[in-house]
Every structure is written in C-alpha cells, then in structure tokens.
Amino acid sequence: MSTITFRTAQPTDWPAIASLLSAAKLPLDGVQDHLSEFVLAIRADELIGTAALEKYGDYGLLRSVAVIASEHGRGLGAALTQQLIDQARRDQLSGIVLLTTTAYDYFPRFGFARIDRADVPTTVQASIEFQSACPQSAVAMLLDLSTQKQPHASSIA
Helix, strand or coil: CCCEEEEECCHHHHHHHHHHHHHCCCCCCCCHHHHHHEEEEEECCEEEEEEEEEEECCEEEEEEEEECHHHCCCCHHHHHHHHHHHHHHHCCCCEEEEEECCCCCCHHHHCCEEECHHHCCHHHHCCHHHHHHCCCCCEEEEEECCCCCCCCCCCCC
16 A cells, blocks of 8 residues: 655645545535645545645634545544644644534544534634535534643654
8 A cells, every 4th residue: 555645735636625525525615715724645646635724813723624435444534633733733723613514523532622603713703614614503613722732643654
C-alpha cells in the first residue's frame, strides 16, 4: 500500500473534492470560497480524504471531514481531524465548532462536546455552514482550546 500524503487544496482540486463530499452527503455550500483551508489526503494521486478548518475570528469551524469508503475504519478521518486541531492550536484559536447530523458520537474522542446552537460564537454563526448549508437539526459541538495547551501528535502510514 502506498503512502498517504497530506497537502493543502488548490483550485484544481475542486472537482475531486466536490465528488468526495457529494458521495459523503456533505454540503458543498461555501466550500470553493474556503479551498485554501482544506487539507487533502492523497494516495497515488487519488483524493482519499478531506477536512477543512474555516477561521472566524478566534474560532475555527471544522467541516467537510470525509473519507472514501474503502478507507473507512483505518484512522484517516481521525488523522485529518487531528491535523486541523493541531493547526488551530498553533494558530492560538480559542476553540473549534462543528455541526453534524450523523457524527455526533465520533467527535467526543477529540474533546468536542455538544452545545446549544445559540452558544456558538456569533462569528461562526455568520458562516454559510450555519446560515444555510446544514439543517437546523444538526448538532453543534465545541472543542474548547483555551484549556488545552499540549498539541497531540498523530501519524498515519
């Protein structure tokens, strides 16, 4: 099995990103406006995973964590998520917010906790993800980085 490499998305990656997110039933609204905030997992020139951390003031919005079906259960989604958490710490963000309709049991392993949508920072509430991309029924979660100072190392082969 060839090595997985991680890199920042480029505009030419849009068709592959859109295809992966659509297959994962994730919204495309606002994605093209934030391509530079996407981390891509690539194996043998194929996009196999993606995640983004949009920045809104002192907070990040984790979105579009998706992995192709053949990679499910191998830790790639966790590696992508952890990379963005580490990036948020390096950027000294106060926290990371996410919305999910299906993965609310997945993200607590990283320290995310459910919160009321009304408690989401107003800068993040202004994002397309909150305004229109995700349904009102989506669960809001927060990772408070103000109390977590140690970066977590992650790797994947």
